[in-house]
Amino acid sequence: MAAALRLLERVRYRPPGRGCGDAAGWGQRERSYWRALRRRVLGPPVPPFASPCQVGAxxxxxxxxxxxxxxxxxxxxxxxxxxxxxxxxxxxxxxxxxxxxxxxxxxxxxxxxxxxxxxxxxxxxxxxxxxxxxxxxxxxxxxxxxxxxxxxxxxxxxxxxxxxxxxxxxxxxxxxxxxxxxxxxxxxxxxxxxxxxxxxxxxxxxxxxxxxxxxxxxxxxxxxxxxx
Structure with missing residues (x-):
């Protein structure tokens, strides 16, 4: 079980994109398995956020x-x-x-x-x-x-x-x-x-x-x- 958990921690979620040469910046973000799972279970954060929104929001x-x-x-x-x-x-x-x-x-x-x-x-x-x-x-x-x-x-x-x-x-x-x-x-x-x-x-x-x-x-x- 511990080995399986360690394996899952190494799994990365990468949104589809064209790589580092993409002018729009797609494919640059990685999200850990646990962060993706937490987002799915808890839903998105609710304003007022703890950290400032970044340009693009x-x-x-x-x-x-x-x-x-x-x-x-x-x-x-x-x-x-x-x-x-x-x-x-x-x-x-x-x-x-x-x-x-x-x-x-x-x-x-x-x-x-x-x-x-x-x-x-x-x-x-x-x-x-x-x-x-x-x-x-x-x-x-x-x-x-x-x-x-x-x-x-x-x-x-x-x-x-x-x-x-x-x-x-x-x-x-x-x-x-x-x-x-x-x-x-x-x-x-x-x-x-x-x-x-x-x-x-x-x-x-x-x-x-x-x-x-x-x-x-x-x-x-x-x-x-x-x-x-």
Whole structure:
């Protein structure tokens, strides 16, 4: 019996495809027997997901729905708020939107801790005004540009894991909305905080940073390790 179990563990499920030369990427994924069996028995995961959806998921390209007033303060929205906060800190991410967790609602959360700020090189911190701010969650956010100057800076995204590019963003914005309980939220964000806010609101409109990036700067952040 033990030998049979070990044999089953070595069995791999490979979806049909044309191999590594396929431009569409078919045939690249392998799933263990046990993972395939678990998926068959338990069914697919239910939103909000524990990990961000990756590019290709339809929810990332759809316009998120407005949250109705009857849902404010309810268990569904409180669960979503907790999932966004947990996802931010587990990532770690600087911002996370509800569509990234499979929930097509106009909600996002963002946080920049002092420890995370210290990870950026001092010249970048000065140039882009990278300063810490506390956790903020916004429901039905409305964006207004305060400073229309476009500043180009590096961005990544939890839904395009392993990649980055330079993206132009407005230098200062004002965002308003409510929190998960319906309490008004108003925030004037400048520099890096403004960049994060614009990135997350783009998610709510089905826009990814690759739609706004300088395509010549699109980079696999681990390209050197992959060459070893």
């Amino acid at each position: 339809p929810v990332l390209r759809a316009t998120a729905a407005t949250v109705g007033p009857e849902r404010l303060g309810g268990p569904e929205l409180r669960e979503l708020a907790a999932a966004l906060a947990a996802g931010l800190r587990r990532g770690p991410c600087l911002g996370l939107s509800a569509p990234q967790l499979g929930v097509p609602l106009r909600v996002f959360a963002t946080e920049l801790t002092p420890a995370r700020c210290e990870q950026y090189p001092p010249p970048l911190r000065r140039a882009h005004r990278i300063e810490p701010f506390q956790l903020r969650l916004l429901v039905n956010p409305v964006l207004r540009v305060l400073d229309s100057r476009l500043v180009t800076g590096p961005e990544g995204c939890a839904s395009l894991h392993g990649f980055s590019a330079y993206v132009p963003r407005h230098w200062a914005v004002h965002v308003s909305g409510v929190d998960e309980c319906g309490k008004p939220v108003s925030w004037e964000a400048t520099g890096w905080a403004a960049r994060i806010v614009q990135h997350e609101i783009d998610h709510l409109d089905g826009i990814l940073y690759i739609d706004r990036m300088d395509p010549r700067t699109f980079t696999n952040v681990s390209w050197m390790e992959l060459m070893d």
